[in-house]
Amino acid sequence: MVSGLVKCNTVVIVPYFGELPWYFWYFIKSCENNPDFHFLLIGDSFDAVDCPANVMIVPMNLNELAELICTKLGFPVQLSKAYKLCDFKPAYGLIFSDFIADYQFWAQSDIDVIFGKLSSFLTPDFLSQYDYVSVRHDYTSGCFSVFRNLDWVNRLFMLSKDYEMVYQSPGNYCFDQCNYTMDYLTNGGDLFKKFTEIESFTHVVRKEQAGERIRAHFDFILIEGLPGRIKYDRGRLIYQNRFEAILYHLYHFKRVYFPARKPAIIPKRFRISVSRIYC
Template structure:
């Protein structure tokens, strides 16, 4: 159990994603962390005690954002909120006052054991925490709840441009320079259009900000499935903080199961999920192979038709 109070925030509007129950199940086993979901999607019947849905319309969120940031913001679609995440310490200040750390999470992921990675030592020694070595990760980060970190967004010379333009800038990460940073380029040398939050944080790190960027997340599956087992997420002998479905959820060869109740243990493969308690029949029963076949056939036909038209 952590001695620091942590809150992870989601602002999500429209309808809950298909992955919501998987997310909630993983929150259940991380009782030392609170989750605040600001949304107009309605209640979540399977939400554990540490998950609270705060009813809020997108219009109310836009108004609150303008008022708290004291500027007119370009916020006409929910996805644009991705650029505002590091300002939530200001925008949602009244909801976060009781916490030592606050941060953001996405709903299209499942957690392992959070306090295996975010320990008291890590919290005591750092102000900013992220799940990748190269950049601040929008799907999971933590900020110490203090004036310096809560106002870091103001240190970007481009923050007003970002907030007043409806385009998505990947502001809180690295302005789309993910591959450059993975290849070893410094954020200060990367070819970017704006000064992102990763650049701000790395600059402030030189002025004493304590930063912990570490490889804690998995976002793709190879030939070996991952195992989610209550409060542990493992791949072979390695444990992970979380699995993010971002690269699989919309792929034609992947499907989420139609479980009425999420099991206490399941496998995550590149094709879908299956109950660990049925190792022989689970992959056949829980993965939508017919849907995968239909989508794959459709993709093949579209590709052939496209090639044919190109040849003409």
Template sequence: MKNNSIAFLILYIGDYPWYFSYFLHSCKYNPNIDFYIYTDNPIIESSTPENVKLIPYSLNEFNKDAAKALGFPVNIEHGYKLCDFKPAYGYIFADLVKNYDFWGHCDIDIIFGNIRNFVTDAVLSKYDVISARHDYLTGSFALYRNGLFNNALFKQSKDYIKVFTSSENFCFDETNYAFKAFEIGLHRSEIKTEVESMTHVVKRLEEKRKLKPYFEFQILEGLAGNMLWDNGTLTYRKEFEVMYYHLIKLKTVYSEKNIQNRVVPNKFRIGKKKIYY
């Protein structure tokens, strides 16, 4: 079976947070996946894994590149607004991903386990869009089969121009904040939102058999605790392997000194309130 190539595109504006070293360390243990990080931070190659490429970049450069690709003015002023553009990364940076089978986007407040144990070649050969949840498309991790239709999938939303030209954050890459409605299993046509999100788009096209998405729960969030990261494998409760842990809640109750070039050990535990060695 074909070994599908994968590239993640990450745009990060602002100082790296304390957990960035953990993210990089977990990327290192996924050596057959490439990570491209566009950032306005100083580039320090010595502390970067071989499969991670740091690319000097600014919001002004993104505005120019996005406007050129999309055909209308883009003028975002804050890095967080980039989340709305995640589904368009493969379109805006088409030259970068042209030789990959899949491109994706992910956040940096995550610690990966073994991605390929979950996103196998069997899965990649069958599906066009990969989510890390069973109920909606995840902004912290999503993969798209590289191709003209999928790379422009965001255009299937009737509201994409509104989203890309507004300074407001719409959570376009996920659900336009309708998380609970999708979680309880409402049909996408019953979930009325200000803009048609990517989850709405993907589920609508799935029903029309124009797209084959893969929705599977393979993420830990919240203050789960009882996790062990051991040489690239993330395990929960000594029993369940996990693709990645999203620190979205942990980072609100725990932090470390933001040490440049932090040496992360090859084995550590993640509790409900801290990471410890």
């Protein structure tokens, strides 16, 4: 258990390196509004962040993280750029095992998300039924996913025949998801009929799920793209005044909205259109 935090079942692991972008402040507010979950922020940019009570910061630079990964995996890895961390996401349970030993579940997340009410979706009863949870229906979700904190689950990524090559290469392989076949899978394609450069984490989880060796859950419960009509209301994320979502992934939104400065305060309620945030 992270020192100083009240006991809970799930910790969300979030490494980040470099200057904090404007959307980080929305992210951290949405963490604060999920007091039933803990968040572990690891990186070199959080010194000046006034953290909520459920957030723990571990100062670490990229070289130090690379050394930790080498120690945990037992072989040299390539981590010269922070974006390469995407390939390592399925291994966070092993890499950061010293920080998460007392949790039943851990999740990996990016900071370009605004969480809704996580406890509306990740209830104790729901989590008790699964070893891995994707917030997409079609592939293992890179922006956020949940793992049961057991050694065999934390080593699941090792079932890929390519994981050592991926981790020893400086290139980005989208290993945490599906080796860049997202559009193909979203359109209903069969991953096992598609040539891919590497055997990704989606390959691994789908194979294990088909063999009934893992209890995996895939469902589209997030908001992505630029749909507009999104409302954040005291910790809940609502789309079209009808659907509650676990999070909004800002992958596309951060490419169209460029506020001049970080927000002075994040209100309890705000709206997100296709191109801006209205506070």
